[in-house]
Amino acid sequence: MNYERYLNPAIAAVPPSGIRRFFDLASTMREVISLGVGEPDFVTPYHIRNAAINSILNGETSYTANRGLPELRKEFSLYLKDRFGLDYDPAEEIVVTVGASEAIDIALRAIVSAGDEVLVPEPSYVSYSPSVVFAGGRPVGIRTLEENRFRLKAEDVRAAITPRTKALILPYPNNPTGAVMEREDLLAIAEVVRETGILVLSDEIYAELTYGGLRHTSFATLPGMWDYTLTFNCMSKAFAMTGWRVGCLCGPAQLVSVMNKIHQYAILCAPRQGQAAAVEALRAGRENGYEDVVTMRASYDRRRRLLVDGFNRMGLHCFEPLGTFYAFPSIRSTGLTSEEFCQRLLEEKHVACVPGTAFAPCGEGHIRCSYATGIDKLNIALQRMEEFIRTL
């Protein structure tokens, strides 16, 4: 039976993620070294796992409040204040979500009406544009360029704004480019926000993973910007807790309460054990200076240097990524397209990367390589890539 007539054509028309094809291909191969993984290679620290086990043994198996466990909202509030100077009231301005992914989805669904435009810097994480479409809106890409270190330029934002523009997604530190936005870069964006009154959806899930002495600046902490900003964060990247699915959506109470309405009807609450684990992660972090995060960041930083240096040596120009755990080298010198490069590298050398085009057409000429993989494997991957390039 053909079910097409049942499907919403707007949703059915959204193409599947470009990453899928590489996943399918790589999954059939043995001995693949994958630089294509978008999550930490650390297992969640033991004390956090143990807290979740204890929560199960204690019989904590019921729903939580829709907005999440009160103690977790309090911990998120303290954490965001402590680390990024953000002020969010745990009672009214925070909802615990199923990862930041849900937060983005419900935020968009709450603000976007049919035909509204949402600005999405490109290349960026694969789900923003589809989520805008699912909400009935129209994603408007804003291309970021390597010559600007993939930072979002205020003039490009200004130029993209129309009377239908509702919001700007601000995904920094950025997956896939590894780009960061420093305070001055953000102040320029804030000026545009002040002039035009658009909302900013600031996805800060990689905020802890910045390097070279940089500290992440949260957009909502800029003068006057709190009122215009929704901040998304989560446990996944900084605490190596991707599978637990716990994130948070923070913003002005009036907005957050409408988003919580969707959350309440669609999700009810984030998973209980994930919340218990998150409480432990944030509480312990507050008490020990976030030592898990510090250790993991130091480890990523070494691997970041190794990978970037390796690419530059083999002639793949790579700008220095100052955030996340991705490098985004240019493969233009090889004459191949991103897709061809990744496919042949996988087939011939069993190294998996993700073509830049999976993140937007303007990602052409680049590949995303995750350095959240052991040093031994990174070294082998670099060696195989160098061999591959020599055969071209």
Added chain:
Amino acid sequence: MTELEMSLLDLLQEDCRLPLEKLAVMTGVSIEECAAAIERLEKDRVILRYAPTINWDKTGRERVEAMIEVRVMPQRDMGFDAVAKRVYHFPEVRSVYLMSGGYDLLVLVETKTLRELAMFVSEKLSPLEAVTGTATSFVLKRYKEDGVVFEETPSDRRLVVSP
């Protein structure tokens, strides 16, 4: 200890075969600076040696290991350090630790045969004047050493490619 030295120790403890160039890249210093730091660590005996962790069970080599709890009566001019020194000079002894709790020294011993081990305890260790008692426990199986699990476990449970 500087941040560079700590970073180098972290890296070398994981893999002491990492070449100098890679160590320098990862710690963000020149090869010369990196080499100097390592030399300093070696000279100060912070780094004592570069050795692999070996699963001898897979080699078929005859080998008996035991942990011996040793009670010691420190004597005049012969404190714990001096007793430990007498003990660690025996070639059978792999490790010696001063312990809190019910005994004083923990001695890890390795010999080829059970008989040699018995000889070591009865002929070498027990006769030491300061030693007042020993309790020997044999190692039956090794599961984890220096942070390395011996059993082969899937090292990466993640999806091979993900967004």
